[in-house]
Amino acid sequence: MKLIKKAVGSIRKLHKFSRNVIHGSLQFTIILYIFAFAAYYLAPYTPDYFRTMAYYTAALEIAPVTLGAGIIVALISDLALRKNEDNDDSSK
Secondary structure, eight states, X not given: OHHHHHHXXXXXXXXXXXXXXXXHHHHHHHHHHHHHHHHHHXXXXXXXXXXXXXXXXXXXXXXXXXXXXXXXXXXHHHHHHHHHHHHHHXXX
C-alpha cells in the first residue's frame, strides 16, 4: 500500500503535460485490454476465428508496451519542460 501511495505522490510532482501523457497512455492501455478480451469472447462467432485470436494476442502484447512507452515519454518530457521552466525563471 505504501508503494502505491508513493507512486501516486511522485506522479503528482510531475509537470502537467507529463501527467496528461501518463493518463492518456493508461486509458489507451485499458482500451486495448477491453478490446482483447472482447475479441477473445467473440472469436467463436466470427467468420475467421484465427484472425480474431491474432487480434487478441496482438492487443495483449501491445498494451503493456503502450503504457511503458507513455511513462518513458512522460519522464523525458518532464525533464525537458522543467529545464525550460528553470531557464525562464533565471532570466527574470
